Amino acid sequence: MQEPIPNLPESAYPKIVVIGAGFAGLKLARILKNKAFQVILLDKNNYHQFQPLFYQVATAGLEPSAISFPLRKIFHNTPNVTFRLAEAKKIDQNQNRLYTNIGYLDYDYLVMAMGADTNYFGLLNIMENSIPMKSVSEALFIRNKIISNYERAINITDLEERKALMNVVIVGGGPTGVELAGAMAELRNEVFPKDYPQLNFKNMKVVLMEAGDRLLPGMSPTSGEKAREYLENLKVEVMLKTAVEDYDGLNVIINGETVVKTQTLLWAAGIKPNGIEGLTDQQTFKNGRLLVDEYNKLAGTENIYALGDLCLQMTEAFPKGHPQVAQVALQQAKNLGNNLIIQAKGGNPRPFTYKDLGSMATVGRRLAVVELPFIKFQGMLAWLTWLFVHLMAILGVKNRIFIFLDWAWNYLSFDPSLRLLIRPTYVKPKDREKLVEESKK
Numbered sequence: 001m002q003e004p005i006p007n008l009p010e011s012a013y014p015k016i017v018v019i020g021a022g023f024a025g026l027k028l029a030r031i032l033k034n035k036a037f038q039v040i041l042l043d044k045n046n047y048h049q050f051q052p053l054f055y056q057v058a059t060a061g062l063e064p065s066a067i068s069f070p071l072r073k074i075f076h077n078t079p080n081v082t083f084r085l086a087e088a089k090k091i092d093q094n095q096n097r098l099y100t101n102i103g104y105l106d107y108d109y110l111v112m113a114m115g116a117d118t119n120y121f122g123l124l125n126i127m128e129n130s131i132p133m134k135s136v137s138e139a140l141f142i143r144n145k146i147i148s149n150y151e152r153a154i155n156i157t158d159l160e161e162r163k164a165l166m167n168v169v170i171v172g173g174g175p176t177g178v179e180l181a182g183a184m185a186e187l188r189n190e191v192f193p194k195d196y197p198q199l200n201f202k203n204m205k206v207v208l209m210e211a212g213d214r215l216l217p218g219m220s221p222t223s224g225e226k227a228r229e230y231l232e233n234l235k236v237e238v239m240l241k242t243a244v245e246d247y248d249g250l251n252v253i254i255n256g257e258t259v260v261k262t263q264t265l266l267w268a269a270g271i272k273p274n275g276i277e278g279l280t281d282q283q284t285f286k287n288g289r290l291l292v293d294e295y296n297k298l299a300g301t302e303n304i305y306a307l308g309d310l311c312l313q314m315t316e317a318f319p320k321g322h323p324q325v326a327q328v329a330l331q332q333a334k335n336l337g338n339n340l341i342i343q344a345k346g347g348n349p350r351p352f353t354y355k356d357l358g359s360m361a362t363v364g365r366r367l368a369v370v371e372l373p374f375i376k377f378q379g380m381l382a383w384l385t386w387l388f389v390h391l392m393a394i395l396g397v398k399n400r401i402f403i404f405l406d407w408a409w410n411y412l413s414f415d416p417s418l419r420l421l422i423r424p425t426y427v428k429p430k431d432r433e434k435l436v437e438e439s440k441k
Contacts, residue, residue: 005103009082011038016340017098017107019088019276021048021071024307024329025113031337033078036344040105042086046071049136050394052326053403055176057139058266059183060147061410064136066402069395088114091278093301109303111336112276112290116309116324119270129249130267133176145264146184147421150196159203164261166204169252171244172268173210174218175361178227180266181208182364185234206236207260209252211243211269216369218323219359223369226378230363244269271324273310285312289321294351296336307332313352322354331355362386365410 013036018025021043029041050067057064075081086100097106118132133139146168153165170181185206193201208215208231214224215231215238228238239259246253252260273288283299285291289312291299296311298304308329312321322328332352339349358372360382368382377385387407394400 002099003103005084005086005100005105008040008084008105009038009079011080013038013080014108014344015040015106016109016111017105018042018111018113019098020113020115021045021083022051022113022115022308022329023326024115024333025111026071026074027330027333028111028113028307028337029081030074031334032340033075033081035080035341037080037340039081040107041071041075041081041083042088042100043071043083044085044087045135046083046085048074048395051134052175052390052393054133054136054139055180055183057136058133058142058146058180059187060143061183062403062406064140066399066406067394068136069399074395088276091276091304093278093304096303107303109305109340111305111307112298112310113307113329113333114274114276114310115329116271116273118267119272120267121270123244123246126244126247126265126267129247130171130265132267133180134271142264142266144421149263150192150199151421154196154198160261162199163203163205164250164263166199166201167207167260167262168205168264168266169207169209169260169262170266170268171209172270173208173212173215173224173238173240174268175216175359176268177208177210177266178215178231178361178363180268181206181231181236181238182234182362182367185231185236186364189234205260205262206234207239207262208236209239209242209244209254211241213241215240216359216361218325219361219369219371220376222376223359223361223371223378226369227361227363230367234364271309287312295339295349296332296352305336307336318354325359327357328354360386360389 015038017040018029019042021041026048029039032039047068047070053062053067056062071083086102088098088100090099097104118134120127131142133142149165153162156162168184170177188201188204188206214221215227216224231238242254244252244254247265250261251258275288283291290306290310292306292311292313296305296307298306309324314321331354335352343349356373360368360370362368362383366380366383368386369378370382370385391400391404394403
C-alpha cells in the first residue's frame with residue numbers, strides 16, 4: 001500500500017497539483033504564486049528546460065546549464081508553491097488522488113502539463129537505433145556521439161566505414177530538424193576541418209529527410225522554400241517526400257533500399273503526448289491527446305485540466321486542435337491561472353482564445369525565417385529577431401548573459417569552445433574495492 005508523499009506543508013487553501021514543469025506547468029505555477037492556493041509542482045527533473053535551444057547544446061554552441069534553470073530557485077520566498085522531484089504514475093479520478101513514484105497526494109484541482117515525447121510511428125528499429133532530442137540529456141548525448149564518432153573516424157583507414165561515422169542524417173523537416181541541419185552543416189563546413197585536418201569533410205554528408213512535400217509545414221510555403229534554399233547553400237542534402245522505413249544503426253532504408261549509411265540518425269519527425277494511467281477512452285483522442293473544453297477542462301470532469309501539447313481543444317478556428325508549440329502552452333496556462341483566480345472570487349471563467357504571435361526558425365548563422373501576424377521576412381534581420389526573441393524568453397538574467405556572450409563569441413570567431421567529449425566513468429564494485437585497497441597503501 002503506497003503512503004502519502006511526506007513533508008508536504010499544511011494549508012487551508014485549495015490544493016492544485018501541477019504535473020510537469022515545462023512551458024505550461026511552470027507558467028501556471030508562477031501565475032499562482034503568492035495567491036490563495038496551495039500549489040504542488042511535480043516534475044521528473046529539478047530544472048526547467050528551454051526546448052527551442054536543445055539543438056545548440058547538441059551542436060556544441062551552448063552549455064546545458066545555459067538553457068536549464070533550477071525550479072527551486074524560481075520559487076524562493078514563495079511559500080504557497082512546493083516542488084517535488086517525482087514521476088506521476090496514475091490518477092484516481094473518483095478519489096481525487098494522484099499516485100507517483102514517491103507516494104500519493106490528494107488534490108482539489110489537478111493540472112496535467114506533461115508535454116510530449118518522441119513519436120516513432122511504430123518503427124521499432126528506428127526507436128532502438130536513432131537518437132531523439134526531447135531533453136537536455138538527449139541533446140548532450142548527441143554532442144558526445146558526434147564528437148566521439150570523429151575521434152574514432154580519424155583512426156580508421158577504411159573509407160566507407162569512416163564515411164558512415166562522419167555522416168549525419170536528420171529526419172523531420174520542422175523547425176527542430178531545419179535548425180539542427182543548419183548547425184551541423186556549419187560545423188562541418190567551418191569548424192571540424194580545423195579540429196580534424198586529417199579527415200576529408202567533403203566525404204561527410206548532412207542529410208535532412210522530410211516525408212512531406214516541403215520544409216517547415218507549420219509555416220508558409222515561402223518560408224519553407226527559403227529554408228530549403230539556405231540549407232542547400234550550406235550543402236545540406238534536402239530530401240522531400242522521403243519517408244524513412246527502417247534503420248538498423250547503419251543503413252537508412254527508403255523504399256526497400258539503403259540510401260545512405262550513417263551511425264548517427266537524429267529523429268525529429270514527430271511528437272506524441274505523454275500518457276498516464278487512470279484516464280478513460282472518452283477522455284482520450286485516437287492520437288493520445290486529451291480532450292478538453294474551451295476552458296481546458298478534461299472531458300467528463302470538473303476539477304482536472306490539461307494544457308499544452310498534451311491536450312486537444314477543437315474550436316471553429318482550429319477544428320483539429322491548436323498547434324503543438326510553446327505559445328499555445330503559455331497562453332493556455334495564463335488563461336487557466338487567471339480563471340482559477342477569478343473563480344475563487346466568485347467570477348465566471350473565460351474561454352481560451354489562441355492569439356498567434358508568429359513563427360520562426362533559424363537556418364544557421366545570419367540566416368532565419370520569421371512570420372509575424374503582420375509581416376514575413378527572411379535573412380539577417382530575421383536572424384537578429386530570432387536571437388532577440390529567444391534571448392528574452394530564457395529564464396534568469398545570468399542565463400541570458402551567458403547565452404549572449406556565447407552567441408557573440410561564436411559569431412565573431414565561429415569557433416564554439418564546447419566541443420568536449422564528457423563521458424561518465426562507471427567503476428564496477430569489484431574494481432571499486434580494489435581501488436579502495438590501493439588507496440590505503
